[in-house]
Amino acid sequence: MKAVPESFRLVIPSQTRYLNLVTGLAKRASLVAGLDDAVAAKVSIAVDEAVTNVIVHAYQGDPAKWVEVELRFVPTALEIHIWHTGQGLREDQVILPDPGEYVKHPRKGGLGLLLMSRFMDEVHFRDVELRHECCMIKYVE
Amino acid sequence: MKAVPESFRLVIPSQTRYLNLVTGLAKRASLVAGLDDAVAAKVSIAVDEAVTNVIVHAYQGDPAKWVEVELRFVPTALEIHIWHTGQGLREDQVILPDPGEYVKHPRKGGLGLLLMSRFMDEVHFRDVELRHECCMIKYVE
Amino acid sequence: MADLSIQVREADDLAVLAPDGFINAHTVRQFESALEDLVKAGKFTILLDCERLNYISSAGLGAIMGLIETVRENRGDILLCSLQENVFAIFDTLGFTQLYRVFANETEARKALAESAE
Amino acid sequence: MADLSIQVREADDLAVLAPDGFINAHTVRQFESALEDLVKAGKFTILLDCERLNYISSAGLGAIMGLIETVRENRGDILLCSLQENVFAIFDTLGFTQLYRVFANETEARKALAESAE
Ligand SMILES: Nc1ncnc2c1ncn2[C@@H]1O[C@H](COP(=O)(O)OP(=O)(O)O)[C@@H](O)[C@H]1O
Ligand SMILES: Nc1ncnc2c1ncn2[C@@H]1O[C@H](COP(=O)(O)OP(=O)(O)O)[C@@H](O)[C@H]1O
Numbered sequence: 190m191k192a193v194p195e196s197f198r199l200v201i202p203s204q205t206r207y208l209n210l211v212t213g214l215a216k217r218a219s220l221v222a223g224l225d226d227a228v229a230a231k232v233s234i235a236v237d238e239a240v241t242n243v244i245v246h247a248y249q250g251d252p253a254k255w256v257e258v259e260l261r262f263v264p265t266a267l268e269i270h271i272w273h274t275g276q277g278l279r280e281d282q283v284i285l286p287d288p289g290e291y292v293k294h295p296r297k298g299g300l301g302l303l304l305m306s307r308f309m310d311e312v313h314f315r316d317v318e319l320r321h322e323c324c325m326i327k328y329v330e
Numbered sequence: 331m332k333a334v335p336e337s338f339r340l341v342i343p344s345q346t347r348y349l350n351l352v353t354g355l356a357k358r359a360s361l362v363a364g365l366d367d368a369v370a371a372k373v374s375i376a377v378d379e380a381v382t383n384v385i386v387h388a389y390q391g392d393p394a395k396w397v398e399v400e401l402r403f404v405p406t407a408l409e410i411h412i413w414h415t416g417q418g419l420r421e422d423q424v425i426l427p428d429p430g431e432y433v434k435h436p437r438k439g440g441l442g443l444l445l446m447s448r449f450m451d452e453v454h455f456r457d458v459e460l461r462h463e464c465c466m467i468k469y470v471e
Numbered sequence: 472m473a474d475l476s477i478q479v480r481e482a483d484d485l486a487v488l489a490p491d492g493f494i495n496a497h498t499v500r501q502f503e504s505a506l507e508d509l510v511k512a513g514k515f516t517i518l519l520d521c522e523r524l525n526y527i528s529s530a531g532l533g534a535i536m537g538l539i540e541t542v543r544e545n546r547g548d549i550l551l552c553s554l555q556e557n558v559f560a561i562f563d564t565l566g567f568t569q570l571y572r573v574f575a576n577e578t579e580a581r582k583a584l585a586e587s588a589e
Numbered sequence: 590m591a592d593l594s595i596q597v598r599e600a601d602d603l604a605v606l607a608p609d610g611f612i613n614a615h616t617v618r619q620f621e622s623a624l625e626d627l628v629k630a631g632k633f634t635i636l637l638d639c640e641r642l643n644y645i646s647s648a649g650l651g652a653i654m655g656l657i658e659t660v661r662e663n664r665g666d667i668l669l670c671s672l673q674e675n676v677f678a679i680f681d682t683l684g685f686t687q688l689y690r691v692f693a694n695e696t697e698a699r700k701a702l703a704e705s706a707e
Contacts, residue, residue: 197348199355201338205615209592210338210358212613212644217351230644230675237646241614288684297655300647300683307682346497350474353495353526371526371557378528382496429566436536441529441565448564 196261203244203254203273211258212237215269218260222267223329231308232267232327238301239271239323247275247321266310269325277321280314337402344385344395344414352399353378356410359401363408364470372449373408373468379442380412380464388416388462407451410466418462421455474498477505485584486514487577491523494531503534510538515547518580522553527561539570548572552580592616595623603702604632605695609641612649621652628656633665636698640671645679657688666690670698 199214201207215236219229240256248254254275261268285303305312311326340355342348356377360370381397389395395416402409426444446453452467475498480487486509494502509517519535539549552574554562562568574580593616596607604627612620627635637653657667670692672680680686692698 195343197340197342197351199338199340202336205613206362207338208613208615209611210355210362213358214340214351214355217354221347221351227674227678231678234644234646234675234679237613241646241648245614292684292688295654295657295688297651298647300650303683304647304679346495349495349497350493368556368560372560375526375528375557375561378495382528382530386496433566433570436539436570438533438537439529441532444565445529445561 195263196259198257198259200255200257201240202252203248203256203275204252205241205244208237208240208244211240214258215260218262219267219327222262222327224267224327228327232269235305235308235312235325236269236271238305239269239325242278242301243271243273243275243323247273247277249275251275266326266328269327271323271325272317272320274320277316278314278323283314336404337400339398339400341396341398342381343393344389344397344416345393346382346385349378349381349385352381355399356401359403360408360468363403363468365408365468369468373410376446376449376453376466377410377412379446380410380466383419383442384412384414384416384464388414388418390416392416407467407469410468412464412466413458413461415461418457419455419464424455475501477502479505479509481514485516485518485581487518487520489520489523493526494524494534495526495528496530499530499534502531503537506534506538510541515542515545516550516584517542517547518550518552518577520552520577521555521558524558525555527558532561532565532567535571550574550580550584552576593619595620597623597627599632603634603636603699605636605638607638607641611644612642612652613644613646614648617648617652620649621655624652624656628659633660633663634668634702635660635665636668636670636695638670638695639673639676642676643673645676650679650683650685653689668692668698668702670694 199211201211212233216229216233219232224232240258243256244250257272259270261270283302285306286299305325309325310328313324315322340352342352353374357370357374360373365373381399384397385391398413400411402411424443426447427440446466450466451469454465456463475490475492475494478489478491488505488509490502506517535549542549550572553576554573562571562573572583574583593608593610593612596609598605606623606627608620624635653667660667668690671694672691680689680691690701692701
């Protein structure tokens with residue numbers, strides 16, 4: 190039997206106008222993977238947050254950079270990989286806000302990483318072959 | 331001023347289960363390009379037909395191959411490029427059926443290229459760097 | 472993902488086939504089988520209720536094309552109703568509104584059938 | 590593409606802001622401006638009618654967060670109504686249903702406001 194590729198990749202300019210394309214795709218991919226509508230919506234928001242962070246923080250708004258997204262179907266999960274060559278984020282630097290505290294002292298940002306970790310089963314940041322990667326996993330029952 | 335990339339690429343396995351992802355993306359891209367809903371629907375069907383032809387004819391159903399799609403926003407148009415490494419189609423081989431004749435003698439296939447040419451402003455087939463390309467253009471008013 | 476689900480209703484001499492979702496090269500076999508099952512069961516007058524059909528590519532048209540002569544040889548027909556704008560656009564672009572009778576809704580289609588049976 | 594359009598209605602002491610579409614990092618400035626315009630005009634009691642809001646990311650939550658203290662300091666509030674399931678999921682996941690009052694629809698929101706004004 191031949192190995193059949195079960196993934197697809199999307200490469201977009203680092204511009205927020207393309208966010209909808211990526212989230213739309215992530216939603217459809219989630220449905221293909223067998224996740225239900227509500228979970229698919231959450232996955233697409235997690236992808237939105239991760240890509241927005243690359244555009245805003247890693248590339249600091251430089252519209253001439255590229256973001257690459259790969260969606261992989263593995264037997265028990267949907268794996269999402271997001272690559273960029275901007276400023277990386279180390280996993281041990283990530284501090285998630287406590288929603289209880291946040292509610293007491295509202296401020297403008299800082300919810301993206303929290304939503305990613307709440308909506309996905311695993312979120313990792315690492316460096317792969319000169320690029321920075323954010324990998325998110327959602328298990329399929 | 332920096333050159334800002336205005337395109338994005340999608341790479342999918344040569345499998346019909348991914349068609350919906352590509353057409354969904356083509357539709358959104360059309361809207362981003364400023365085309366209206368009805369035209370966006372037509373562009374997405376043209377892309378469906380072109381990618382289906384690659385899966386069915388160029389790769390003859392081999393699920394281990396890849397199809398690459400690039401959507402480019404140029405000032406006056408949306409340009410769609412579809413690449414594969416299977417069996418190519420020469421532009422001078424393309425013979426479009428006459429719908430009038432077709433209606434008199436219905437048969438099962440042969441409408442894909444016709445829809446592509448009706449729904450897009452330009453359709454080209456050519457070889458680019460060892461790959462076969464289908465390029466379709468839709469002008470934006 | 473359920474890209475396509477198909478409902479079949481039969482009443483009197485008319486079989487109504489209502490596809491819900493997308494008909495493309497991926498789902499077309501399912502659509503084609505449903506049509507073929509009707510024809511095998513001797514149902515030759517088939518109404519495609521397209522109210523919930525969001526999308527059809529040439530693969531779907533091919534499935535209809537492949538059966539139109541058979542049903543007509545058996546004094547039946549394939550009729551269409553309740554087409555969404557983009558689905559209508561395809562039939563119209565190819566001039567197929569001459570090949571198939573297209574109705575605003577099921578009631579209109581039934582009325583036309585009753586008249587032609589008179 | 591019109592990812593987001595915003596309707597603003599004002600009646601009595603309540604300003605109703607109804608976003609239609611997607612609020613993400615791309616459209617959030619438009620949403621934020623609409624909110625800020627109300628606050629600048631002295632409208633401190635704002636109902637976000639989310640019936641047609643299909644999507645909100647943390648960028649959109651940030652815009653609301655950035656104004657909640659200002660409106661409350663001015664004896665106003667930001668209320669929410671008619672949330673779609675996935676929009677509710679975000680507020681709920683973050684525990685923001687404690688921070689904002691969420692109502693089934695505009696009528697319920699107005700009723701609650703009238704009661705608290707008594
Ligand atoms: N991809 C990234 N590269 C570099 N820094 C990042 C990245 N993603 C997040 N950060 C840092 O983590 C912080 C928290 O991110 P997040 O929770 O998404 O909230 P926000 O983006 O609203 O600030 C950001 O303010 C930023 O400093
Ligand atoms: N990408 C391609 N590579 C090779 N042959 C192709 C390709 N696309 C189309 N063809 C040929 O052109 C014919 C007409 O294609 P089309 O109009 O899409 O109808 P259909 O796919 O239903 O046969 C096909 O039957 C095939 O022989």
